[in-house]
Amino acid sequence: MDIRKVAATASTLALIAGAAFAQDISSLLNQILSFLQQNQQLVQQVVGQVGGVPPACQGITFTRTLKYGMSGNDVKCLQALLNVTPQTGYFGPLTRAAVIKFQEDNADEILAPLGLTSGTGVVGPATRAKLNQMLAQAPQVQIPTQEQAKTIWDLFIEALKKELGIAPTPAEEKPAAEEGELLAEGMAVPTGVTVHEGDQNVAVMAFKVKAKGSDITIDRVDLTFEAGGEQIVYKYINYVALYDGENAIKGVDLNKDTMEKSGTEYSVRLSGLGVKVEKGGEKVITVKVSAVPVYPAGTLPSITVKIDQNGIRGVDTAGIHQYAPKDPAGISKPFNLATAETGSVEASLNANSPKEGVQIVSEDEDTEITLGIFDIKAKKQNVTLDTVAVKLNDDASSIAIRLYDGTTLLGEKTATTATTTFGDLEINIAKDTTKTLTVKLLVQKGANDKAYKVTLVSVSGVDANDNSIPPISSIDAETQHVYTKAPVLSNITVSADAKDLNGQGGAEAIVAKITFSVTAKGGDIWISTSTNDLAVEAQPSSGNATSVTSVILTTSATAGTWGYKVAKDQTVTFTVDATHDPTDAGYWRIAITKLKWATKEDGTGGDTWDGKLIEDLKTGYVYLTAN
Known part of the structure; x- marks a missing residue:
């Protein structure tokens, strides 16, 4: 670049825009130089990216696996490519840390194909391929040193200031020297x-x-x-x-x-x-x-x-x-x-593992359902799992049990209530990271009113030093209820208030409202019209519950001879209003403890739910005063 031409151009612009423009240009150039001087690491990164093959890499091709403790010219080239300082040719901790960062920065090409999420610090085939690609693609250009670049900038700025008539930058005033x-x-x-x-x-x-x-x-x-x-x-x-x-x-x-x-x-x-x-x-x-x-x-x-x-x-x-x-x-x-700590794993139920609930299966073809999602965290060392054992509570109407790592099928076994062991695995888990494994069940077509629960019984494997990892405590997933047709509950809202119903300042009653939506899955569903089938209770914070008789069930659904009809794939809202005067002071709530439903208008072909399937159909506690 000819500085005189730049200066002449800037001078012309200065005549058009005036002295303010000249000051802005000078300020901008000084800011750029200041930034480069204060961010030398960034400068070196840019130089490394556009500067061609580093001298240490001349004639180098990565052909062997490199890891901690090794030495050689290929290690020195590796250090030059990854900006490791000093470049000693010895694969030490700084080099390993740089390799891990490089692998994670290029995870899509290096780690993902191997099923890894964290760098290993070992330069294996995938990492070597990426490094060799960098060597092959590097442009052969000559880049001035940082000191040369600074000198060029200084000359450029001073020439431009002179052409624009701007006074040279005064020398920075240094603080007074002090002895400390x-x-x-x-x-x-x-x-x-x-x-x-x-x-x-x-x-x-x-x-x-x-x-x-x-x-x-x-x-x-x-x-x-x-x-x-x-x-x-x-x-x-x-x-x-x-x-x-x-x-x-x-x-x-x-x-x-x-x-x-x-x-x-x-x-x-x-x-x-x-x-x-x-x-x-x-x-x-x-x-x-x-x-x-x-x-x-x-x-x-x-x-x-x-x-x-x-x-x-x-x-x-x-x-x-x-x-x-x-x-x-x-x-x-x-x-x-x-001596090295023996690696171990910690097993837990993943937050996204399905809660106890309903899963709909097809009447026409076999259906795969998720039974449990488990987290396995490696502690103290990198760990490799070679077996995972699970156990089903029931194998009726089931075909196969499957183990997945994400969407990758790791193994499939015939469904049985005996312990099922998936062997010949190679599940790598880096220290302090977590691997998530999913257990699924292939259910026969037409299976209805079944309840499946899976338990993670054990895992086995070795740590980075080939020590066997200690056993884990078994982990239960929650029960999954399987139907071809069933209601699905959603949009639950509740409220409860303490009210003096007679206005005499006496004992208070609890007045509650529970609203929920029912979606019919797999076919038409009927919900019983009888409030007795809801088994509504007033429950104290301590002590025995009391049946509630003042219950009103309202809905927009059409009532038949036995129940309210919800058509297939339609959603209908139900509201339960309940009032109860327990006479005893204390904290009380209202809960629906049963839900009776059917797949036929006469009330047959269904089920009565209680427990966890309807555990959200309850209010919070409110305090009631007594006489």
Whole structure:
């Protein structure tokens, strides 16, 4: 781009729009530059996306599975593609975290085809294919460095300002240099931490730094680890990082090249931190460690992490180095080591599992119904399930029981009341995530007035370390009532009031109204016209219920010789008004405890419902006074 041409164009525009336009252009360009300078990570992402193949990836094609602990030029290319810093060629915790994020950002191509929802951190075939696609599609262009880009911007802005007659930007006035003091102290939490084999980024110590008299930028922290005796620390802990809240400041792999041994102590320096603490302010920094996948054999030591006196260095605005902590004892915290925790699963009934209710089946063809939806959550480790066992309470008029993962059929077995085990499964559940499994039943055509309930009896499998997971407690789904024709209740509204019916200031009565809709499914339905068939009760909050005799049933449905007719697929509203004077003070409610219905006009071919099928046909409690 020719800056002179840009400047000339801007000058012409300035003549048209005046000085205000010139000021706006200058302000806009400065804002753009400021944004780029303050968002260097974004700049690097853009450079990475349009900048062609990184130097580390020249001649690289991903052909092998990459995972934690591996090394090589392909790992270094992987780090370059995923913006992992530093790019050491070693597959450590930062690389694994970047792989997981990459897999989840491209879940549709990498995870979904495998039935996964969370990244694994392992570069398998699907991940390699995506990475190789990135290498193949990358344009071969030369991108200037960030410093070069900044210089170009500076030249462009100054040339444009000169052409438009705008004064150069005055140098930013720096605050007066002040000498400060750096203070540091240990935090109470975390404490007594146990780090298991393979654990990643476990907080083992935290410390607070304070800046007095000046802003202070923390640029270096020296950490010392001691495991006692001749124990080699990096045989147990292979990574350490400093965190500001949830944001990583800097981390380093621990090995013989990065740690300095002195007696039984192993030290590591984390420098170039750039953590600013404002004058009079404070900041809490957390030390997190990662463990090797498998600890060495033998008794596991306790490890102490320590910051010695003056082990934290900062620089104030006067350019003077400040050191902390002042205490000769420094800051320290011990933590324990333990072998990997055995993974486990927690089973529960999913919130969307069908409540006890009615399911309509076809008279002409077999019908699949949902019996239960179960959540299986992996805890402590990634888990792979290999069997799932369920049990039916009744197999009459049923054909097959099926297990689904979403819409994917995992297995089908002949329906039986004996325990049914679905085997040869490979259900992967990442740590702290949940897999939802659905059990369905294929019911014979014409099945009527059946009640099915399924129980999740057991699951089996292994964790990431091939340890067998412990058993679960069985979980019952709710009963599903199967009919070819039946009413479906909806739109239930209730109200109840305490009223002095005689106006004499005596005992109060409860006056209630319960309204509900009935939809006829599978065929015509008749609801009994007799209020006795509703078995309306006045129920105290404690004590025995009383039958209510003052009951009125109203509806727009046509009454026959036995019941009110609701035509197939039609919906009709019914209202029950009930009044009761219990004479006893206290909290009372009105409830419909039965609903009698039929599939024929003479009242036959139906059923009488109670319990959970009509549990919502009741009011709330109201307080009644007595004489």
